[in-house]
Amino acid sequence: MGSITLRKVSKSFGATQVIPPLDLEINDGEFVVFVGPSGCGKSTLLRLIAGLEDVSSGMIEIDGADATLTPPAKRGLAMVFQSYALYPHMSVRRNIAFPLKMAGVDAKVAEEKVTAAASVLNLTDYLERKPGQLSGGQRQRVAIGRAIVREPKAFLFDEPLSNLDAALRVNMRLEISELHQDLATTMIYVTHDQVEAMTMADKIVVLRAGYIEQVGSPLELYNNPANRFVAGFIGSPKMNFIEGESAARHKAHAIGIRPEHCALSAEKVAGAWEGTVEVAEHLGSDTFFHIETADKGVLTVRAIGEFGLRHGDKCWITPDESRIHRFDEDGKTIG
Amino acid sequence: MATQHSRSAARFMISPAVILLLGWMLVPLIMTLYFSFLDYRPLRGIFDCCVGLENYSRFMGSSSFWDSVTTTLSMVGGILAITLVLGVLLSLLLDQPIWGQGIVRILVIAPFFVMPTVSALVWKNMFMNPVNGLLAYLWKFMGLQPIDWLSEMPLFSIIVIVSWQWLPFATLILLTAIQSLDSEQIEAAEMDGAGSLSRFVYIIMPHLARAITVVILIQTIFLLSIFAEIFVTTGGAFGTRTLTYLIYQRIIESQNIGLGSAGGIFAVILANILAIFLMRIVGKNLDA
Ligand SMILES: Nc1ncnc2c1ncn2[C@@H]1O[C@H](COP(=O)(O)OP(=O)(O)OP(=O)(O)O)[C@@H](O)[C@H]1O
Numbered sequence: 295m296g297s298i299t300l301r302k303v304s305k306s307f308g309a310t311q312v313i314p315p316l317d318l319e320i321n322d323g324e325f326v327v328f329v330g331p332s333g334c335g336k337s338t339l340l341r342l343i344a345g346l347e348d349v350s351s352g353m354i355e356i357d358g359a360d361a362t363l364t365p366p367a368k369r370g371l372a373m374v375f376q377s378y379a380l381y382p383h384m385s386v387r388r389n390i391a392f393p394l395k396m397a398g399v400d401a402k403v404a405e406e407k408v409t410a411a412a413s414v415l416n417l418t419d420y421l422e423r424k425p426g427q428l429s430g431g432q433r434q435r436v437a438i439g440r441a442i443v444r445e446p447k448a449f450l451f452d453e454p455l456s457n458l459d460a461a462l463r464v465n466m467r468l469e470i471s472e473l474h475q476d477l478a479t480t481m482i483y484v485t486h487d488q489v490e491a492m493t494m495a496d497k498i499v500v501l502r503a504g505y506i507e508q509v510g511s512p513l514e515l516y517n518n519p520a521n522r523f524v525a526g527f528i529g530s531p532k533m534n535f536i537e538g539e540s541a542a543r544h545k546a547h548a549i550g551i552r553p554e555h556c557a558l559s560a561e562k563v564a565g566a567w568e569g570t571v572e573v574a575e576h577l578g579s580d581t582f583f584h585i586e587t588a589d590k591g592v593l594t595v596r597a598i599g600e601f602g603l604r605h606g607d608k609c610w611i612t613p614d615e616s617r618i619h620r621f622d623e624d625g626k627t628i629g
Numbered sequence: 630m631a632t633q634h635s636r637s638a639a640r641f642m643i644s645p646a647v648i649l650l651l652g653w654m655l656v657p658l659i660m661t662l663y664f665s666f667l668d669y670r671p672l673r674g675i676f677d678c679c680v681g682l683e684n685y686s687r688f689m690g691s692s693s694f695w696d697s698v699t700t701t702l703s704m705v706g707g708i709l710a711i712t713l714v715l716g717v718l719l720s721l722l723l724d725q726p727i728w729g730q731g732i733v734r735i736l737v738i739a740p741f742f743v744m745p746t747v748s749a750l751v752w753k754n755m756f757m758n759p760v761n762g763l764l765a766y767l768w769k770f771m772g773l774q775p776i777d778w779l780s781e782m783p784l785f786s787i788i789v790i791v792s793w794q795w796l797p798f799a800t801l802i803l804l805t806a807i808q809s810l811d812s813e814q815i816e817a818a819e820m821d822g823a824g825s826l827s828r829f830v831y832i833i834m835p836h837l838a839r840a841i842t843v844v845i846l847i848q849t850i851f852l853l854s855i856f857a858e859i860f861v862t863t864g865g866a867f868g869t870r871t872l873t874y875l876i877y878q879r880i881i882e883s884q885n886i887g888l889g890s891a892g893g894i895f896a897v898i899l900a901n902i903l904a905i906f907l908m909r910i911v912g913k914n915l916d917a
């Protein structure tokens with residue numbers, strides 16, 4: 295069990311309201327990702343759920359029971375911190391066993407659970423080491439181990455991978471996803487990396503300045519963003535936004551087209567947008583072109599594989615008409 | 630910067646300071662060593678060379694010597710215990726966000742700036758005086774017989790006075806240590822179900838271990854040479870004669886410089902044994 299419901303939850307620090315009243319439903323077993331730019335209140339929201347901060351108003355329900363005033367230890371949630379927050383003077387074994395010890399679990403049972411968690415997380419060889427003698431990825435796993443042994447109703451992760459290098463991050467991302475498959479426990483995961491959000495989530499919650507901009511599955515958000523902010527935030531590289539005459543032709547204040555939904559041609563194509571290549575970024579599998587146009591600003595276009603265009607070359611862009619998103623003055627999507 | 634040239638220049642530049650410090654330290658030490666082998670009693674005009682180890686055997690042979698060593702150790706131990714226990718509690722308290730935090734912190738540090746002689750006199754006359762002292766009033770107010778602190782429990786009284794002076798030091802060091810504790814660790818422990826006592830035992834105390842060893846080391850070095858507080862309160866009477874005070878009495882009151890110097894050399898050895906012992910502990914703690 296692990297369903298969490300927020301009802302009109304808000305949070306203010308002094309006079310500044312960081313989270314305006316918001317409602318959110320997290321179902322049992324779901325992998326929910328909070329994304330948003332830095333300072334938008336993701337950590338604050340997670341800490342409210344964890345009970346590390348008191349809500350200013352509203353109600354938090356866990357498994358249908360009001361948990362607004364329940365202290366963190368009693369909520370049955372486990373948190374993995376960005377800094378891992380391992381206890382530096384305890385061995386890995388004692389770190390993982392700490393929540394069990396606090397819960398008064400029998401030493402033998404605790405030992406079995408620690409051993410089981412360690413083997414799941416490949417930590418068996420490191421059990422006697424101190425956290426200071428571990429690599430970043432191993433510390434991360436210890437932090438996760440400490441969370442697993444409690445068999446919580448839900449896991450809370452606050453940017454757990456942001457201190458790792460790119461390769462390790464991809465690895466750990468997979469491991470966490472696998473863990474979710476195995477445990478089928480609710481997980482709430484905070485990140486500002488939209489790739490992590492897209493790859494891991496069942497449900498993404500996009501936040502901006504404390505407001506929920508949109509909630510949905512990764513593909514829903516990708517295909518049908520509710521507004522310009524979500525459209526720009528989800529997807530990499532970023533969606534191109536074009537205002538002015540081309541937008542007016544689509545009866546919108548602005549239109550958006552993703553780099554992967556544009557066809558590029560080195561020869562003149564009727565009705566295509568003309569431009570000059572500024573920069574070509576070669577990734578091997580793809581090439582991203584930044585193309586200067588006369589009336590639409592700089593557009594990003596993705597071409598598959600190598601594409602023989604270089605700086606200064608003329609080119610023509612044909613957008614996929616069915617993939618054009620239209621936005622009104624307020625940035626809302628026009629349906 | 631660290632070229633051969635700049636390094637030798639640096640050595641040359643600091644040499645005056647090093648030579649001065651060495652001289653400062655070595656000259657008195659060698660003089661003490663030298664005197665400790667003489668029968669030197671200036672008031673009686675005695676200056677006999679080379680009495681061998683007689684001064685040492687006489688100094689250590691007297692019953693007051695072992696008494697003074699125990700007094701010294703129990704005084705240092707008592708002060709350490711009081712300053713550490715209260716220091717930990719006080720630093721925990723000062724770490725809480727309270728109104729007027731800045732002023733409270735300055736007030737807590739204040740005793741450290743009071744000269745030892747002054748603070749001992751203030752305690753002696755304003756607090757511990759059996760007739761006019763504040764404590765006497767307090768005792769009378771509670772209907773009890775006032776205590777003559779400095780003659781009834783002299784060692785304890787001196788421990789209290791010196792603890793009062795050194796508490797700010799311990800508090801300050803421990804406070805900075807507590808403030809350097811990652812708040813996420815405390816939060817993690819909170820989520821792991823640790824109550825405030827468990828958090829203190831399992832998270833805060835281990836974190837403070839290093840700071841505590843540093844406090845013990847530094848305080849021990851300074852406390853071994855307590856003098857002023859004893860001088861102005863009991864004058865070494867009633868079992869408050871520490872090693873330092875005994876040496877003082879031998880030299881000034883008995884005017885026996887040879888005997889006192891032998892005691893001085895023994896004090897140096899004792900301090901070094903303690904220091905090596907403590908450094909070991911600190912070193913072990915700092916490695917972890
Ligand atoms: N204790 C606090 N007191 C006052 N303001 C705070 C406090 N904690 C957070 N804030 C403010 O709340 C806002 C949201 O902070 P939060 O830490 O939730 O951001 P975030 O989305 O997690 O950002 P990041 O991605 O950088 O971690 C920020 O503007 C921050 O300045």
Ligand SMILES: [Mg+2]
Nearest residue numbers: 336337338453
């Ligand atoms: Mg954050």
